[in-house]
Amino acid sequence: MLSADRLSVRFGSKTALADVSLDVPAQKIVSVIGRSACGKTTLLRAFNRTNEMIAGARTTGTARFHGTDLYGRTVDPVEVRRRIGMIFQRATPFPKSVFDNIAFGPRAGGFAGDLHELAEEVLTSAGLWADVAGDLDAPALALSAGQQQQLCIARTLAVRPDVLLMDEPTASLDPAATARIESLVHSLKATYTVVIATHDLSQAARLSDMTAFLDAGELVEYSPTATLFTNPRTRQAEEYVTGRTS
Amino acid sequence: MTPPVAERSAYPVSPTIQAAAKPMLPGRRRDFLAGASRLAAATMLAAAAGLAGVLARAVWQANGGSADGTPYAGGAGWETIGPAVAGTLWLALATAALALPIGLGTALYLEEYARPKRRAVRAFQAAVAHLAGVPSVVYGVAGLVVLVHGLSAGRSIFAGGLALAALALPTVVATSAEAIRAVPDDLRTAAYGLGATRWQVVRHQVLPAAAAPIAAGACAAITRTAGEAAPLLVLGATSFATFAPAGPGDPLVSLPTQVFAWAVRPQAEFAAQAAGAAIALLAILLGLNVAGLFLRRRLRKVLP
Numbered sequence A: 001m002l003s004a005d006r007l008s009v010r011f012g013s014k015t016a017l018a019d020v021s022l023d024v025p026a027q028k029i030v031s032v033i034g035r036s037a038c039g040k041t042t043l044l045r046a047f048n049r050t051n052e053m054i055a056g057a058r059t060t061g062t063a064r065f066h067g068t069d070l071y072g073r074t075v076d077p078v079e080v081r082r083r084i085g086m087i088f089q090r091a092t093p094f095p096k097s098v099f100d101n102i103a104f105g106p107r108a109g110g111f112a113g114d115l116h117e118l119a120e121e122v123l124t125s126a127g128l129w130a131d132v133a134g135d136l137d138a139p140a141l142a143l144s145a146g147q148q149q150q151l152c153i154a155r156t157l158a159v160r161p162d163v164l165l166m167d168e169p170t171a172s173l174d175p176a177a178t179a180r181i182e183s184l185v186h187s188l189k190a191t192y193t194v195v196i197a198t199h200d201l202s203q204a205a206r207l208s209d210m211t212a213f214l215d216a217g218e219l220v221e222y223s224p225t226a227t228l229f230t231n232p233r234t235r236q237a238e239e240y241v242t243g244r245t246s
Numbered sequence B: 001m002t003p004p005v006a007e008r009s010a011y012p013v014s015p016t017i018q019a020a021a022k023p024m025l026p027g028r029r030r031d032f033l034a035g036a037s038r039l040a041a042a043t044m045l046a047a048a049a050g051l052a053g054v055l056a057r058a059v060w061q062a063n064g065g066s067a068d069g070t071p072y073a074g075g076a077g078w079e080t081i082g083p084a085v086a087g088t089l090w091l092a093l094a095t096a097a098l099a100l101p102i103g104l105g106t107a108l109y110l111e112e113y114a115r116p117k118r119r120a121v122r123a124f125q126a127a128v129a130h131l132a133g134v135p136s137v138v139y140g141v142a143g144l145v146v147l148v149h150g151l152s153a154g155r156s157i158f159a160g161g162l163a164l165a166a167l168a169l170p171t172v173v174a175t176s177a178e179a180i181r182a183v184p185d186d187l188r189t190a191a192y193g194l195g196a197t198r199w200q201v202v203r204h205q206v207l208p209a210a211a212a213p214i215a216a217g218a219c220a221a222i223t224r225t226a227g228e229a230a231p232l233l234v235l236g237a238t239s240f241a242t243f244a245p246a247g248p249g250d251p252l253v254s255l256p257t258q259v260f261a262w263a264v265r266p267q268a269e270f271a272a273q274a275a276g277a278a279i280a281l282l283a284i285l286l287g288l289n290v291a292g293l294f295l296r297r298r299l300r301k302v303l304p
């Protein structure tokens, strides 16, 4: 459903993603693992067309969504981002109220329903409702780092994308909140397709159906999660998942 | 004598830690900057006190007092400074009405819409930065050539307003652009990532986040130019207006030029009038600054 075909991204003269080809099946969870700076974020951002805001970024190859080239001449990047939502690695709440953070995306997309109902729904999904229900007008920046991450997840859900790209969504969360987000991701599988970048190998093993292992911008191995963790085809993947470094 | 750590602590302390615990030494660290900054602040305070003293004397003189106790004939009444006050208010209004929208619009274009790598854009940015440093009198000369001689705008409030707006413009562009640039890119990425259009990102994220410094910069630029005499003198401001300007076509009068015209005359009564006009000018500039402060507060509530 979502696929990359020889997708490359360069920042200036530096290649961050080199000839990556992979297929993300509908209603599956795909995790992307690999060392820091291997290109996980860049891959996710390529699907959501947010690399192009970085000066000097150049994307080549194709990325398809239901067969449509996301980088096609007639494709509106705004539409791409509404359909393929992304939760960024660094949680960046808008310096506004909790409610306005949730409402921004739906309003931008012309949402006509009840924003309060929507806010309650997505905040509950993200496990934040109990914490903020009393005061949706509180400033988002007054939340803790973990709560801010949860707010950013809720705010992306509020746009109701078809695909959810999550860039290390639980990196700043406590075990309980992490468990909540993981069960959320699990429940999302029924309706969404999820791509999740993570450094937490056990999380990748727990959550995902398929796992992609990136190294230095290249896709080294893309296998069913069980295979990649127990019986990887490549030596690099084996070394990475077993924690051995050569 | 401070008791040893072990006695004060509610927790048992191991003998080694107890042995290692030394009493806290009282004392200060040397900090050169602490002294230097205190000196700088004191100098600033002295300068402010000096200015306040001079003004106080001027107020006293303008109210008819003199050094030898005899009141001057004719202080600075409304009949004499009224036209100039009205002129300066008109000029400030024209500057704000022209420089703010054009300046903010230009800054938004440069920072959010133009492609930063284009050579023309970068040349434009550099030109704006340099224009902000051009002496104000040069704007007067340009205004004289273009407006008075070229467009036959006459020595009018209109011509003066255009010249002052042109003078304020590069500063408004530069301060607005800086305020816009200070909005973190993560905020833009987050907003675009949620499917917002460029207009929505600019209107609902960038502008509210940058509103306060934009307003502060514009306010400073406008009050600064409202106090300028040089460009208006070059344009040919009149120094003996008998009626307050009622529109842009009326003759150019202003407080700064009036202060100058009166201050250079030898007679004592003109010195008093100059002082009165200077005080009126300061009052107006203070008023503009306070208005800017309220505007900034209001913006913060209205914009998001």
Ligand SMILES: Nc1ncnc2c1ncn2[C@@H]1O[C@H](COP(=O)(O)OP(=O)(O)OP(=O)(O)O)[C@@H](O)[C@H]1O
Pocket (backbone or CB within 6 Å): A011, A014, A015, A016, A034, A035, A036, A037, A038, A039, A040, A041, A042, A043, A054, A089
């Ligand atoms: N904005 C940018 N400008 C220039 N180079 C960049 C930029 N963003 C990423 N890169 C480069 O692209 C490469 C891949 O970075 P990326 O952020 O995709 O890594 P990552 O796998 O997400 O790392 P991490 O696990 O630390 O988040 C890195 O070498 C990085 O230096």
Ligand SMILES: [Mg+2]
Pocket (backbone or CB within 6 Å): A040, A041, A042, A089, A167
């Ligand atoms: Mg990353």
